[in-house]
Amino acid sequence: MQSLIGHGGSINEIRTQPLKPSLFISASKDESVRLWNVHTGICILIFAGTGGHRHDVLSVDFHPSDMHQIASCGIDNTVKIWSMKEFRPYVQKSFTWTDLPSKFPTKVVQFPLMTCVVHSNYVNCTRWLGDFILSKSVENEIVLWEPKTKEQGHGEGSIDVLQKYPVPDCDIWCIKFSCDFHFNQLAIGNREGKIYVWDVQTCPPELITMLSSPQCKMTIRQTAVSFDGSTILACGEDGSIYRWDEVEHEAAKN
Incomplete structure (x- = not known):
């Protein structure tokens, strides 16, 4: 150290x-x-x-x-x-x-x-x-x-x-975004506790998803996207950390 x-x-x-x-x-x-x-x-x-x-x-x-x-x-x-x-x-x-x-x-x-x-x-x-x-x-x-x-x-x-x-409701300072290693996804929070995930390789821009949680209502100051983009972390201004994981859904069986 x-x-x-x-x-x-x-x-x-x-x-x-x-x-x-x-x-x-x-x-x-x-x-x-x-x-x-x-x-x-x-x-x-x-x-x-x-x-x-x-x-x-x-x-x-x-x-x-x-x-x-x-x-x-x-x-x-x-x-x-x-x-x-x-x-x-x-x-x-x-x-x-x-x-x-x-x-x-x-x-x-x-x-x-x-x-x-x-x-x-x-x-x-x-x-x-x-x-x-x-x-x-x-x-x-x-x-x-x-x-x-x-x-x-x-x-x-x-x-x-x-x-x-x-990014709606993001008109305050000290909100930072992040990308995955390959710069395919961009994630940013807002002051309502929502996370907007954009595809940065498309033109015009394409919103991949909007993440939210009933417990998360405060300003999200920072996000972190994993290497492959399958996990997103978000840090709220109250010290809470939220995690979202990509889940593959099985195709519906006949």
Whole structure:
């Protein structure tokens, strides 16, 4: 067991690098995102500064196939896309470092690849969907959009909104969604205790099911979908955890 010390405020989210599970990123109230090596206890990179977030960072995610890119979002209403490709030698060095973690030459990344304004309010949750991004604010919807480079778009930070996933009674902040490993299903709760499960591979969006329970009437703040999408967990704001399992029904016999 070890404690990794570095942030100057509460930590709002942690995500593991799917291609290198030793690496993880943390999003904090201190307006920064940090990249860590869990095995050596090293803080490798700090994403903050001149071009960084100007308020709490609420959510962060690794690109599923490009291990050098991350996306972060927060109370400053922005989604920022960062690259750590330039700092690959420091990432590699973190695996063989034998001195004290405090002596590691941690680098500060001050400028993101782009800053995107998709929502007009706090951005609570962001996830990569291939090269696209899913994000949620305080509107009753999740937005799927594509970030555009200067060459592709009309300037830095331009986007193309691809489609939206409606979620009734979800117009408050601090509600986060989740997906299964293969990004087939997206699950999100609302303030009425219901769970909406969307198929994220269809266009237009297709609602797979709406889950509810007579005992679950409070706001669902977080969901978790199992690897294959067969189990969904939901966490209510009263500390309760609810579980739904997919059940195969036998065909009716003649």
